[in-house]
Amino acid sequence: MPKPRRAVLHRLPMRHPGDTAAIEALIEAGRLDPANLVAILGKTEGNGCVNDFTRAYAVQSLQMMLARRIGAEAAAQIAMVMSGGTEGGLSPHFLLLSVEPGEVANPAGALAIGTAFTRDFAPEEIGRMPQVEAVAAAVRTAMAEAGIAGASDVHYVQVKCPLLTSERMEAAAARGATVATGDTYASMGLSRGASALGVALALGEIDGVSPEEIGQDWAKHSAVASASAGVELERCEVIILGNSPDWAGDLAIAHAVMQDAIDLPAIHRALASAGLPTEHGQLAPVAAQRLIAVLAKAEPSSNGRIRGQRHIMWDDSDINATRHARALVGGVIAGAVGRTDIFVSGGAEHQGPDGGGPVAVIARRAP
Amino acid sequence: MPKPRRAVLHRLPMRHPGDTAAIEALIEAGRLDPANLVAILGKTEGNGCVNDFTRAYAVQSLQMMLARRIGAEAAAQIAMVMSGGTEGGLSPHFLLLSVEPGEVANPAGALAIGTAFTRDFAPEEIGRMPQVEAVAAAVRTAMAEAGIAGASDVHYVQVKCPLLTSERMEAAAARGATVATGDTYASMGLSRGASALGVALALGEIDGVSPEEIGQDWAKHSAVASASAGVELERCEVIILGNSPDWAGDLAIAHAVMQDAIDLPAIHRALASAGLPTEHGQLAPVAAQRLIAVLAKAEPSSNGRIRGQRHIMWDDSDINATRHARALVGGVIAGAVGRTDIFVSGGAEHQGPDGGGPVAVIARRAP
């Protein structure tokens, strides 16, 4: 009988987007075998928008460092999802996901990981049905790879997706192709939205989707998708996190859906599902030690209001709306968990309800 | 025997910094007599830094509107403290403080208000000892005016203070006077800091202060001061809020001190002191109805860390550090109270501990 797999997650700080020293130290200390890495998520300190090069810089730095240790080809197999923007108190950090051989499968369910990539997209496919469908197929592939049978066992699906730059739009135009939008920034939202709808489709959260609903009908959304757009790739990269009784280890994942940006009770529900109690609203110290990662989406409500009060996120021409939203949601979550190295990414189109978003918690089970 | 005074507080939204329509509607409805107004606090949607003209625009709009109703001279007597910056989810709003004739003094203590102004400062006095001392004197005057006997009954002291602009620095230089700093933005911090030390001195929170400690020795601070700098004034305006058994009404104020920017338990303590219970970390709906105002300070920790994790507020050259801090603290508090019309102002120099700050809660007592 084959040994079960075991998912391991390390959370490590970075001093700047090109800093991989903490990862290298872990490897040197024998606590991480880079050959086991399947994905690296990172929150880097750029603006998270079109001209955020901290993401590509971090990826290049990681690839260089890993290529020296496991070869460029193996390093290129690791999914890298850098999400820009550490506004407010958010702290730049990496989340390293490894799959190691385990000993005994955990019948209560243990954290399970699956990954898959789509093909590269042409500029004219970005934010449209071909992207939706390709992501849905990748989600199914990743679930099968992870051995997660049911959609209800999936608690988090990260999709890293491409965007339209001026250059890509020109290239499409030169071929006579029309793109989904002429605005680079808007293309990030459409690409994230199409990705999330792909997740929702694969998990049965929606029955179907039509082209005109992308970026329009926010009622169609996924409760577990988290999409992040970056200039540095042309395909989508899918990472699925769920629980499975076939995997070993004491890590488990849970999630809840924030109905709006200040839905602290939803965060408390996710923490409680993961077995983490709070005191005076915040994770008690002993529980905090068992918290390994928080992953959430942030987005300004499209009607310009939070519980009836006006917010200024959409009307501020100096700071992008997603930057405001990440700072806000980062604050709400940091208040709950008492830490700031939280993976809050912006742009929650079709990811949770309008103005809200999914929040996932990964924790060590109480002994 | 004279009738006791009663402090009344109205919280009203604004659609833009020049919008006083909600206040006018309240007056028209007979629910607010503008002649009773003693102070108006406002959170306006500018950047809260040097070139934030939303504060002066709001003040001018309020003065115009009130001059039509009570005359320009009476309008000019009302303290107006506009604090710029509604980053994250913060909602632009006004807090109107009136003093009306009451019926019966509340032996349990009721909200009491006192105000005082300093003289105009010369540019070279800003951020220095003359400002500290003038503010301390104004605090004592305001306490006497409010009939608040003890320092422990003071829960919030708002000081609006001036800053150095390029023009004011030139004017000082033309007279051969040297100013505290040649950097307009830095002058805001020094002015807020000197104001807060004045409060601390008046309330006996510190024994004394020396010139070189201003803007340097953060251990010297006030637990109730909230200072806000604006280009539109040259003096300091002081508003004191406390509880007094000589006042009538069912409003009461409480405060706590956030030790850092994510100190949600401190907010819970302030809410509890004001008799407001939480559920799942957030104010329960029935309690939320009794919450009238939250006033807090936000500031990035000077060591670049929150509970050991790096924040990027000081190193971000695109968004000012105070803008990040307001968004963050606004998120933490909004999570606790379930509302976003919170008065979070930036720049907490000598106002609470480094990286933290005071948080005050005004609520209607439970029946």
Added chain:
Amino acid sequence: MPKPRRAVLHRLPMRHPGDTAAIEALIEAGRLDPANLVAILGKTEGNGCVNDFTRAYAVQSLQMMLARRIGAEAAAQIAMVMSGGTEGGLSPHFLLLSVEPGEVANPAGALAIGTAFTRDFAPEEIGRMPQVEAVAAAVRTAMAEAGIAGASDVHYVQVKCPLLTSERMEAAAARGATVATGDTYASMGLSRGASALGVALALGEIDGVSPEEIGQDWAKHSAVASASAGVELERCEVIILGNSPDWAGDLAIAHAVMQDAIDLPAIHRALASAGLPTEHGQLAPVAAQRLIAVLAKAEPSSNGRIRGQRHIMWDDSDINATRHARALVGGVIAGAVGRTDIFVSGGAEHQGPDGGGPVAVIARRAP
């Protein structure tokens, strides 16, 4: 025989958007009769985008000051066109346009001014054909009012136009009306574009325009239109500047069209047309004394390039593209004229060719 009119133009600095002291000093000195004012243009130091309240603040300050002197009703008749954004070296300033009784008509042609207002627009009309047509009608009205017979004698048409805010979009939606765009910032461009097409239509620069060409077909444009969007109004305000032999005085206006943002030779042509010679590329000191105003439009080229080289204006998510463009064109013009109090306004949709724009020069004729 009636006396001819004389157009007078004063250029005055402002220390902040609410500062009208220089205007008041001019009035006090008997050099400006406020009753003769027909228009005030201002460059204020906001961001020139959606949440730029410096425009409304300046208008309110001007109205207050003028109401005290000529009454609120007369003050309200003066067209006020505040254009936000003084990026790079641009200096905040007012241009005051008066019409006074003159002595002798100038057969060589003298500066002539005409103004007209449209009705208020519903949100759903902004950026669409009703706005185009209303502006065209207003241009014709203003020309007749100014006694400017031919379109070739019109050298500058300023249109101040409204934009869509979140609130206005909500109001339209509540009535079941759809607006031209759901993006507040994009609405500014559509409103400016529709205004410019109205000018082009009235002046015969284009034969007609169809709804789908607004904001799309940049080949259709005006060589003399300058449109500026602001949150503070709901109608369009039109100011026409041209030369007419019926007017008195020694001021004259000329214009040229910059083909791209760095078309310094076009600026030189406009200066030469106005009789102003340059030395080493810059206005000679004696000529500089005769320069009264420069008015220009700035816009990033839509293909992301200037003479084949990439610019980053569209891809920068920290600074709006129009802010970059104003700084750039302001630099090119300041190099030519040796002054920085230049009226460069952003957003040149349908105002000159893509990436370029009109530049008008008002000067005193050489003796």
Added chain:
Amino acid sequence: MPKPRRAVLHRLPMRHPGDTAAIEALIEAGRLDPANLVAILGKTEGNGCVNDFTRAYAVQSLQMMLARRIGAEAAAQIAMVMSGGTEGGLSPHFLLLSVEPGEVANPAGALAIGTAFTRDFAPEEIGRMPQVEAVAAAVRTAMAEAGIAGASDVHYVQVKCPLLTSERMEAAAARGATVATGDTYASMGLSRGASALGVALALGEIDGVSPEEIGQDWAKHSAVASASAGVELERCEVIILGNSPDWAGDLAIAHAVMQDAIDLPAIHRALASAGLPTEHGQLAPVAAQRLIAVLAKAEPSSNGRIRGQRHIMWDDSDINATRHARALVGGVIAGAVGRTDIFVSGGAEHQGPDGGGPVAVIARRAP
């Protein structure tokens, strides 16, 4: 008799900070031998301030690409000076400086290049006398290496210098050392200023400098220094460009000093010195073909005025002053040369007079 050296300069576009494709294409085409490279200057599209990681990303990308071709050790010998900030119309580009074997020395003088590095600095040395002195020594070394005898033959000295980050300041504090400033952004100016004073000292432009003059006495400055601060290095890198009759080739360098930010005549003088005539204020097309590079510094005048008119660069809390200044000076120069791939770097402390700065032109001599 040994063959003379020949300096070759290639100007190449980049599509993003990590894009080295244009350089690789030149190498592939046999037009550039990477082994001959001595320096690469780059204008990258970050904010040019503290958290501008485009510089380090570009350096890493260049090093990776070159290491594959000439080995990591040789690649590390090439001085790399990335200057962040392409505001306004500035176009991101690389300037590649090579030294090749030439045929015949040019008795009229040909472009000559020398480079030198200082040691790494401790945080407490940055912006202080040890940096001044180390840079002066490096300048002398580079001159000797280039065979440039006289200071008057030096037309441009690029110094890339370090800055203080929060982490470096903490490290110094941990050792009990005090740093020149506690403000990361301010440290960039002090480091650039100390570097420029080092150049001025080495070239005899000033007789000496005292510690308190650094960052204070702007009368002490260099007419040829250009310093650029970056987070990615701890030493200073010096590149000297001048003319020498010992070198071969038809390239020559000239410079002038802009007395303020809109000193277009100074740019014309530099162009004329380099043998490039202008028409209507702009480089004529035939002359433009001979223009190889323009290198200039930009800085807001410290008194907040340009020729008496107020600028808002220092008072804008949304956009850093240097970003405004680069956009402005970039516009003035682009107007003169008709191109936007100009190396304008911000922060001209002690580099040219207050508010102005050096401008150097490299051109092919007329046949």
